[in-house]
Amino acid sequence: MDQHTQEQHADDLGERDLRRLMVALHKVLRELGEDAVAERLPWRAQWLDDLPAASAAGDALAGDAAQHGLQAYSIAFQLLNHAEENAVAQLRRATARLGAKASEAGSWEQVFAQARGRGLAPEEIAAQLRVLRIEPVLTAHPTEAKRQTVLEHHRALYRLLVERENSMWTPAERAALDAATEAALERLWRTGEIYLEKPRLQDERRLVLHFLAAVFPAAVSAFVQRLRQAWESAGFAPALLAGPDALPQIAFGSWVGGDRDGHPGVTAALTAETLSRHRAAALALADEGLAQLAAKLSLSVHRQAPPPSLLAAISERSEALGEAGRAALERNFEEPWRQFVNLLRAALPGAGEIPAAGAFLRAAELDEALGELTEALSAVGADRLVAADVEPLRLQLRAFGFHLARLDVRQNSAFHDRALASLLSVAGVAGGEDYPAWSAVERRALLEGELATARPFVRAGQAPVGEAAAVLGCHEVLADELARHGPDGLGALIVSMTRSTEDLLAVYLFARDAGLLAASDDGWACPLEVVPLFETIDDLARAPAILDDYLGHPLVRRSLVLRQARDGLPRPQQQVMVGYSDSGKDGGIIASFWGLYRAQRALAAVGHRHGVQIRFFHGRGGTIGRGAGPTHRFVRALPPGTVGGDLRVTEQGETISQKYANRGTASHHLELLAAGALAATAFDVAGRSDPADLGPIMDRLADASRGCYRTLIDAEGFIAFFGDATPIDIIEASRHGSRPPRRTGRRTLADLRAIPWVFAWNQSRFVLPGWYGLGTALEALAEEDTAAFERLLAAKAETADRWPPLHYLLSNIATAWMTASPGVMRRYAALCEAEEEGQALLAMIEEEYERTGRLLEAVYGAPLAQARPRIQRVLARRDEALAPLHRHQVALLARWRALRADGNDAAADALLPELLLSVNAIAAGLGVTG
Template sequence: MKSTYEIEVGKRFTIYNSLFLDLPFDDIYQTGTLLPILGSACEKGLEKGMSPKEIIEKFFEEMLQSKSEKERHDVLFQLIQYVERQVVLFDSIEDAAFEKINEINGKGSMRALVARAEADGNRKKLIEKLKTFSIRITLTAHPTQFYPGNVLGIITDLESAIESNDLEHINLYLQQLGKTAFINKSKPSPEEEAASLLWYLENVFYFSIPDIIFRILKQLNLSIHDWDNPQLFQIGFWPGGDRDGNPFVTHEVTKTVASRLQRWILKCYYRDIRKLRRRLSFKKVEPIILKVEGDIYQSLFADQENPIQKDELLSQLYEAREAIITYHNGLFLDLLDEYILKIKIFGFHFASMDVRQDSRKHDGLWKEILNTDQSPTMEELFSTQSLPESYQDDFHKEMVESFKTIPLIQKQNGEEGLHRYIISNCQSELHIMEVYRLAQLTFPKEDGLPLDIVPLFETIDDLANAPGIMRSLYQDERYSKHLKNRSMKQTIMLGFSDGTKDGGYIRANWSILRAKEELTKVSKEFGLAVVFFDGRGGPPARGGGNMHNFYASLGTEVENEEIQVTIQGQTISANYGKEITCTYNLEQLLSAGLENHLYPTPEKQLSNEQREILEQMAKYSYDAYKDFKNHPKFVPYLEHITPLKYFGEANIGSRPVKRNKDEGMSFDDLRAIPFVGAWAQMKQNIPGFYGIGNAISTMEKEGKLEDVKKLFQDSLFFRTLLGNSMQSMAKSNYKATKYLSEDKEYGEFWKKMHSEYQESLKYILEVSGMNSLLEETPVIKSSIAIRERIVLPLITIQQYGIQKLLENPELKDEEVYQRLILRSMFGIINAARNAA
């Protein structure tokens, strides 16, 4: 597979990269000629221990001696733009080769799993699990995608041209890239974020999800019409509903986004019914199909206030189906059944919106409602029979309006359109009951509250306390009655991102697994089905990496009725940006959950001895990470050295970098994305590995190194954990910031993190038995190596800007260096694909 990768991706990139030199732009030949010289200078210079400033200044002296300082910096900006477009070209080449460098029908595919189940007598068991299982992918607007929409469109066309080796169009699209801005002039609004993700719903998920289901049913010889689990795949949607720290999301925005979701799915249905009508031209059938087409048209273009309802639409289609069977021998019945199943899958909502808000905001609202400075008691919550007609705080008024909006959307899009309220920073039973009572007071007075209340446990302490909180909640008669009305199902969200930010890599992952196991026990005790919703990001530091192995490794102690996970930013475009990649990754998730049920193997179950080892390592790594996090230079380093503050200026998302914008820099208020992203920009990737080296070295001192090695061999969970961490370390480059080791203020701090990096690298290789990182995943290893080589000039230029500002705080032209830092960010993060 590696040799295939080198031919299909590596060699192609070398060939197509030469096309840049022929682009008809000013100074393009000079830029294209200088870039490999700078790249080589960066590689050799860092190897020799030169600082980024020394490398760049030597480059200036050797190649741009006659140029003024301004002209020299202009060349750097041109080089940055050139590299950005190289990254796009590489992405497109890699994506175009997806089918050749990935085993589409191999391990992890549904074709392989169904064939295995057929062969070993597990067919019936597989079918029964498929009837109740579900995968829910929730698209979020979290800002990790630096490409504006028009650039994404060019990338899509470029991929197609590369797949067909269409040199003429490749050249044209590269020219278009050269003329197209890579930076948004202003921050996108929540509505614009929603619109960008709607593209994926309409052009990718709408086709991939039904296709997977149709193929599975065909392979298992099951009837599409009789299939009773259309929710095998579900799409969640956060843009327009995620209010946590985002003042730009209002109840009006929520209503607007919900309307757009319905309108877009109706557009898809209208497009398909027009195609279907061409086949179903029979007597007693065609009039019904024409009626359906007309009703959808009316809903889209004429009477948008009173669209046709889902049940009414399905009723007409079932009538047409009966007529096809009765009068036309079932001709083209399969086409109609496929259309009906699409409507069952996507409904009139397309994707299910979630509302999310921080528990501290609910506390504040209740304090105003009760006119008190203290947090409310449970008795006060339920003694309140109505809400005030007016509020002193406009934000509190807006929160109440958000609750009132939910039933309106349910009436318009169906209950599936918005039926969950997620509580960030949930730390007590009271935080959940505050939301429950607010919903009771704002929803129409009907039997049963049509809302699932989802606590989000994030910090290490919150994860440890979660089982006790949920036990208390389950024992509350009021909430217990609510759960009976919600099919005895409780969804609980767990935050990988903030968990890692709070407790470090091993502690967070182990704490989440332990929390899942304990929450499963508690929920079963009360006769409840618990569903875990994982708040994951792209990189391993935020719960990313190899998700297939992660979900396959959870064992039988964790409830396995559904897999729910957030997908965001670059992970959406990289893993779900076109049908083939979307299908592949959805199948990987589905087969992981099913495989865990069908084939529980010893490597997926943790013995008491293995748990003890993991607990010890989690403790040691947590101690090391806490010590590092409590270092007096930790927050100052993030604030003054890393590009953290520039994330807010990148215009990639509507959310602020931190929750409380009016307060100074605080670790607790830092959002996980810029936190992880800042370390990724510095090529230090602290959240993805810190503490591993300390943990394993401590185990070695206790004579338990062989136990850790055996754990790696025997436990898929631990193997996946270290494998994902290897990705973080492979994207690290401490040579680029070695100059900081000499800094009077931050030198000791840099040496501390570098020491842990070296120790982690040493012990990960020793425990895994590998000679180099990612030795057993050569395609990932090659991809990372090429990407890091492409952006090495950007890394050096960015550090040059940081170093100049650090050494000369009073620089008159500091804005130039700040711009260099900011402009370098785009290419660095895009090349990493899952860096934040």
């Protein structure tokens, strides 16, 4: 199946499913008395041929029916998303049936074929897989516009859609599935779309726990099954991937309950409670797995003699567990393998403070015991049962342990400055209250002196109120967790907006005062990683020098060695987080991309000089303006020598539901991450490098695009234009997440988070963070250096010499540019109070939009609608239904702002639910928020 045939097949499947779902929605709405809304659902002529087309789709958004119309549109867009997701999933299945998976971008089969093409033997590929590690990290940024209850209803709808694909159903059974779909749609309609109140952190944590405990275990199992199927279909020996030790390591992280950057609701108590809930969920998962294993291992002594090692292990473990052990042996007398599993269940620790006698302290101990069970089964030739029953549990245990996910703690460097100032003031250090204004030299002198002593500024629990109490309280929780349960559930201490080495060394002082440091042979060391987060363009440029200084510090070196020995690493490892969101807001998409690219190469080189493996943590968001893009292309576009078989990446907001809500989709995205990491690592082994002549060209593009971008956002009246020409005020009033949209509450562009920045531009269809500046940069290059421009075009061409970073960047920008809509931009720009300034800024944006489109046409050799027909079809379908929503939202914004300006707050508040529904509906239509 060639690419065109695949795309056409996917389109046909999507049309079929959308038609079925929309007919069902139409029927439900009619039966509920919503005739006016039902008759004006989007795409009506395409799926309800027996009725005349509605006279005006916008009528569904008029008068008293507007809120119902908005909700119907939002649901319709979600149904379109489900239809497209299922179409892609079914296309993957069809490709597998035809044995054509090697043609599927990012698949295991494609990566294996490419690796062999680079000269790697199966044994070399297997060796890379054995040390591969991927870790998606779930965050709670406020970009999920749908309520948790609504998300669950949508998951149920999708499951019904997939279930109906089975060809075995009788007509009656299909009718039952259709009835269930209609019931799900009615349930969704009656629930409502928007948050009635701002979600609490506990609500966000409950949603993340659902994914971690209920979705990911099955997805990991499906991921392993897919990997082995692809391995064998490539003609490789199955023995090379036999056993859990031969497989990639999958782990999960979370920021929910640990990320306190600009979020006053994340307290020490909430972090402690989150760690406890993680542990309880993980132990419940392990207990359920052991219970299922015990039910399966009903091997009788009458059919096979148990090996002496198993009997000895039963006796030893029973004695260690005391009464609990004896109770476990009172059943299944003639089934010793099952008895052994019963003993393992009895040895699971409780989620509380004190472990019982004989209980496992760490998940690794249970994994080792399951290894003994594996040997006892193999001794009687039951290797099939090992593979079918024991190994899946061991893989689950290695992924989730007794901790479920590693909880990172993130705080802003400016917050740490204020906390340390408070501590210095209490400790009587002269001028300590002015620490945020101290020079780097003054800070370093203080830090070096304090880190040489073990005495704290204050005793535990006696920190002054405010920032100091918040920081020390959090670190004391981590110290307690480390002492009771070990490091498995604890992630990194991440410093947002890292500006200097001193920002990182300050964290060691807090760790000292909280009792978090540990003694080593040469002095104190920190058992948790202190991780810089480089976010702005300038900070990324300074990052290599900061890391070089940091890795050379004796306390840091001791900490690296301590963690290396504890974790059994081949060499010391330092995590570095790079931020895609704020760098994009700061300098535009090209300067952000290239700044990140150059920084990662330089940071990896710094680590190499210090003998330290740099583990990059990619803080990318869910939209192109915040670093998103096709997963496999993102990984392939990372700089040579920076992946190293280890990929840690954030999954934010609505992308969690989009990628992981369903087992098949979740498994597929894990495959894209792992296969991409394998490809990058394998190609590095094979000598991958960047073309030497393209770096200087990218430097010129980054500089020119950043200048163009900064000219716009630094222009007189731009902040007012942004406030008027986008629904940022509604987004800030929304109830999407628990986190405030601004770090400190100041109404400045610097204080505004990247998420609402991108969200607002998307809603008004400027999509400005995703494309602005490219046209000017390419035009300047073409005019000043024709040879360089031609070289760039050749590097983008669809040939074997294509450079992945450039292809990824330009493809993403092209998608963002195609998503923008000049006509819709003008509608929102008409809302500007300063009309003359607003029109001047709109003219700048429109001119750059036209220039970018013209240059992209030169890059692609054709208009984008022609060069990328499938994306054009997808966007055109959405635009048809989005047009009335944008008109309605602009009219609502004008009324709402006028009412507020007149002081009529009651009337303005009455409009707010309808405005929030419009935000949800447009977000659903675009498939993204911020």
